[in-house]
Amino acid sequence: MELDDYIAxxxxxxxxxxxxxxxALRQAISxxxxxxxxxxxxxELAEKFRVSRIPIREALLKLEREGLVETxxxxxxxxxxxxADAFQEILEMRLALESLALRLSIARMQEPDIAAAxxxxxxxxxxxxxxPTTHDRSKxxxxxxxxxxxxxxxxxxxxxxxPRLLETIDNLHLLFARHLRVRLEIIAPTRTGHESRDVxxxxxxxxxxxxxxxxxxxxCQARDVSRAEAVLERHIxxxxxxxxxxxxxxx
Amino acid sequence: MELDDYIAxxxxxxxxxxxxxxxALRQAISxxxxxxxxxxxxxELAEKFRVSRIPIREALLKLEREGLVETxxxxxxxxxxxxADAFQEILEMRLALESLALRLSIARMQEPDIAAAxxxxxxxxxxxxxxPTTHDRSKxxxxxxxxxxxxxxxxxxxxxxxPRLLETIDNLHLLFARHLRVRLEIIAPTRTGHESRDVxxxxxxxxxxxxxxxxxxxxCQARDVSRAEAVLERHIxxxxxxxxxxxxxxx
DNA sequence: CATGCACCGTATGTATACAATCTACCGTAT
DNA sequence: ATACGGTAGATTGTATACATACGGTGCATG
Numbered sequence: 001m002e003l004d005d006y007i008a009x010x011x012x013x014x015x016x017x018x019x020x021x022x023x024a025l026r027q028a029i030s031x032x033x034x035x036x037x038x039x040x041x042x043x044e045l046a047e048k049f050r051v052s053r054i055p056i057r058e059a060l061l062k063l064e065r066e067g068l069v070e071t072x073x074x075x076x077x078x079x080x081x082x083x084a085d086a087f088q089e090i091l092e093m094r095l096a097l098e099s100l101a102l103r104l105s106i107a108r109m110q111e112p113d114i115a116a117a118x119x120x121x122x123x124x125x126x127x128x129x130x131x132p133t134t135h136d137r138s139k140x141x142x143x144x145x146x147x148x149x150x151x152x153x154x155x156x157x158x159x160x161x162x163p164r165l166l167e168t169i170d171n172l173h174l175l176f177a178r179h180l181r182v183r184l185e186i187i188a189p190t191r192t193g194h195e196s197r198d199v200x201x202x203x204x205x206x207x208x209x210x211x212x213x214x215x216x217x218x219x220c221q222a223r224d225v226s227r228a229e230a231v232l233e234r235h236i237x238x239x240x241x242x243x244x245x246x247x248x249x250x251x
Numbered sequence: 252m253e254l255d256d257y258i259a260x261x262x263x264x265x266x267x268x269x270x271x272x273x274x275a276l277r278q279a280i281s282x283x284x285x286x287x288x289x290x291x292x293x294x295e296l297a298e299k300f301r302v303s304r305i306p307i308r309e310a311l312l313k314l315e316r317e318g319l320v321e322t323x324x325x326x327x328x329x330x331x332x333x334x335a336d337a338f339q340e341i342l343e344m345r346l347a348l349e350s351l352a353l354r355l356s357i358a359r360m361q362e363p364d365i366a367a368a369x370x371x372x373x374x375x376x377x378x379x380x381x382x383p384t385t386h387d388r389s390k391x392x393x394x395x396x397x398x399x400x401x402x403x404x405x406x407x408x409x410x411x412x413x414p415r416l417l418e419t420i421d422n423l424h425l426l427f428a429r430h431l432r433v434r435l436e437i438i439a440p441t442r443t444g445h446e447s448r449d450v451x452x453x454x455x456x457x458x459x460x461x462x463x464x465x466x467x468x469x470x471c472q473a474r475d476v477s478r479a480e481a482v483l484e485r486h487i488x489x490x491x492x493x494x495x496x497x498x499x500x501x502x
Numbered sequence: 503c504a505t506g507c508a509c510c511g512t513a514t515g516t517a518t519a520c521a522a523t524c525t526a527c528c529g530t531a532t
Numbered sequence: 533a534t535a536c537g538g539t540a541g542a543t544t545g546t547a548t549a550c551a552t553a554c555g556g557t558g559c560a561t562g
Binding site: 505513 | 551
């Protein structure tokens with residue numbers, strides 16, 4: 001997918017070009033279309049998006065805010081590269097803030113909130129029952145699954161009614177997901193002969209995740225804060241530590 | 252203090268005008284020189300800072316990132332107004348993240364870190380022993396004290412070695428401190444006749460804060476994580492809840 | 503042969519100029 | 533009198549053009 005395609009999606013729903021471009025770049029970077037440290041030259045992007053460098057610069061500033069890119073004055077902007085330490089740090093922050101959001105959320109959760117989370121959980125299960133067959137669809141599936149997976153978490157936190165907290169959590173997740181994807185591709189690139197085994201392995205991993213989600217929802221319904229937090233902590237830690245381990249092993 | 256003065260301070264140490272202007276505006280807003288909801292018109296700022304609107308726009312984008320201002324497309328930028336709920340939210344986030352930072356910090360603290368915190372604590376005590384006499388100096392004193400107070404917290408968290416975490420905490424504190432200042436001015440404006448009583452009251456409050464800081468440092472030296480966290484939580488909560496109470500009572 | 507310096511290409515930072523849109527005011531019609 | 537629509541002013545968003553600093557290459561020199 002080229003940058004040109006990203007822009008078309010968000011062009012009309014944003015009120016300014018800078019916003020649309022920021023959204024397009026955000027998605028492109030998040031999907032791993034640009035490698036760690038890849039330079040983002042203003043003139044090049046301006047040509048691609050058919051705008052001047054002004055909205056490009058403003059879009060890059062927004063991305064810098066989110067930690068997706070880094071700019072050194074007069075030396076340009078590059079996609080942020082996160083090492084294992086940074087990954088660990090983001091994980092710890094997620095743990096602290098998502099625990100907080102969950103705790104606050106449980107106290108204020110109503111029926112509709114639980115119903116929404118339940119619906120998404122079912123979608124997750126459906127997605128899991130319909131595994132990808134070809135290699136091309138495997139990656140698409142992975143992306144889709146990652147999204148719906150995060151939607152579930154968001155649904156649980158939504159009732160907390162803390163906009164800044166939710167925004168920060170979203171931001172951290174974005175960073176997390178991007179580097180999760182990039183690193184996994186580097187560490188375990190899907191080779192032609194090993195597709196099915198990789199998918200198989202992921203399927204069983206994901207089944208575990210779904211189970212944890214179910215536990216989480218149960219605890220929320222029961223308004224059992226301490227159990228919910230324990231499950232969430234374990235949930236995040238399991239996935240995160242697993243990855244940090246692979247990262248450390250790979251370097 | 253006029254905006255022109257702010258710029259002079261940071262003009263030479265920043266590499267771009269946008270950065271310098273962002274720093275100047277940040278300080279101005281933080282000090283409460285601009286009221287909640289005050290409009291920041293680009294042309295006006297451009298004239299004040301003797302630059303074009305381009306670096307102004309970029310500075311405003313940086314401030315938007317930090318939550319100090321809010322921009323609605325084609326409708327301009329205003330200083331962010333925080334209500335009691337937002338204040339509560341920021342307090343909760345501080346609690347979660349500062350606890351995390353402190354916990355991580357204690358595990359990695361070395362002698363120099365403790366010595367640095369100790370030095371700052373002593374400065375705090377000195378500042379307290381030298382109270383302001385005139386009304387003009389009272390506000391200046393308050394600002395200075397707030398800074399050194401925060402420096403102590405920073406010193407404690409510094410050893411954690413988590414740059415993103417520290418940045419986020421700093422950002423939250425900036426928002427917190429700004430609105431603390433603005434709200435207190437609104438709620439209890441220092442009238443000519445009541446200066447000394449106000450200062451007196453603040454002095455006893457602050458003495459309590461210093462005592463808590465000492466407890467905190469003790470717990471860190473003893474590497475007693477749970478005690479340190481308990482003291483910190485109580486410390487932040489006391490100050491915060493006190494303010495939220497006043498805010499709610501005042502509206 | 504290594505090292506330091508000067509020049510040039512390239513990319514970013516900023517100024518000026520133009521376009522688009524929002525707000526406020528005023529006139530008109532009901 | 534009030535509500536509605538249109539126009540003018542002001543303000544933001546973007547394009548184009550210019551200024552400036554960084555990095556590399558080549559040459560001169562010790």
